[in-house]
Amino acid sequence: MKDKYTVSPAPHLHDRTSIPNVMWNVVIALLPALAFAVYYWGWRSLWLTLIGVVAAVATEALIQYLRKVPVTVYDGSAVLTGMLLTYNISADSPWWLPIMGSVFAIAIGKQAFGGLGNNPVNPALLGRAFLLASWPSLMTGNCWIRTLPHKLSESSINGISNLSLIHANLQGVSAKAYDLVTSATPLKVAQTLRDSSFVNTITTDPATNLDISGKMFKSLFDMGTLRSLFWGNVGGCIGEVSVFALLLGAIYLLWKNIIEWRIPLFYIGTVFVLTFLFGGIEGAGPSILLPFFHIFSGGLMLGAFFMATDYTTSPLTKNGRIVFAIGCGVLTVVIRLVGGYPEGVSYSILFMNVMTPLIDKLTMPKAFGRVKK
């Protein structure tokens, strides 16, 4: 009879949430995006992901063995890091790129700080930042183009070829503009069109330039392009392109109560509002569709649902999470619209990750009954 009662201090309520449970569920939630990646870019994206995962798990096991702490690779957190990291590279990356990124993410980003729960920033994003700083040519610019022909050139719903069609209808567009629309991710196109020094070189006539750039800009958020962005039929990283697949995973996580709605909602909401207000260019009037272009493109969906919500590196308090998410959103929009990079999701989350202890401190609710000093 005595065995049936547990005499212990609070908390007395338990549920089955555990680290392996959470991590493996996030891995499951990421699988639709992988399926879409394989569909668009072929089996290479799957192999790269597997390489990244194996490298991450092996690094974690090796370091935990060397540190003489329990080897916890079965909890799935290293699998998740390897997966998220590989989702951030191009499907045409060399095979060693996910290895370098995963090893760095686990060794420097996580184990150097003491392992799971002690990392100040998201290891996968740190790995991505490392890859971007080390091999910029493989991580930006033209690397995405090579991924396009596999499937997209044959495709009928293709954001990039949509732009080319628009181009075909324009009279007197220079080769430069043509190169632009056929050779980059949608965000890169948007960034270039916002750059007046580029726009002025399309033709010699300023009025024509404005007209052309405005039309091209508008084609970024017409229904066809938005549809392509939603399904993922655009250039980009392995796991970031398909909004649909990522939303499927996100709904699963929200339903399982693994992630909380505050961070994704306020993050994406902030990006939506700010790009609606400030995202336009001269020659293309304001449109309610423009913010949809911004929230569907780049890594925002992946970042907002799967990276910003990381337990270790996001605030504990509810208000803190809102502050965190708005900060991420503001930084993302600032980097996208006025920064040097076309995409700012990873850096904005990394930046807010290091702000997290401060946010927690400032938003900690007053203990019940305690009088303010």
Next chain:
Amino acid sequence: MSFMKELTKGLIKENPTFVIVLGMCPTLATSTSVNNAIGMGMAATFVLVCSNIMISLIKNVTPDKIRIPVYVVVIAAFVSIVDMMMAAYVPDLHKSLGLFIPLIVVNCIILGRAEAYANKNNVLNSLADGIGMGAGFTLALTVVATFREILGNGTWAGLRIMPQTYDPMLMALLAPGAFITLGTLMATINLLKEKK
């Protein structure tokens, strides 16, 4: 303390970079290549030895209240000599080290040794200390630079180490690469010391 002991302590046991953790700024900034590292180390060693001797010589006539300005003037004099000598004889190295040569004036290893050692010890020991610490600093810089240059450029002191197909890890040459290399090396050294 014996002369030999003073001479060798700076190399490993009291290595100014890895153990005393002084002079981080030049260590991080000039360890992008082995050539830069050795050049910087030699320049700092020259200044360190000369300033140690000079400060040890004048320690009895230096008023205690203004000793730091006095040290800085002495050090600055030797730095000016090194700066001009390097500009004259090794202009390429001088150009690639740039601002970090004049900045030896405020290098905390040199001021630290003046304050912690030379103003309390005789000339001979201060000379040994200067040589040892300078060599330790050069060694540390070269070790950091070895990792950074091989990873970030595929070469060591200009000689190609990695195969032609090696795609250099650019971050090793950037500031984060310097911090991570230095941190990893220091952690390794601490680990080895703990094991002893």
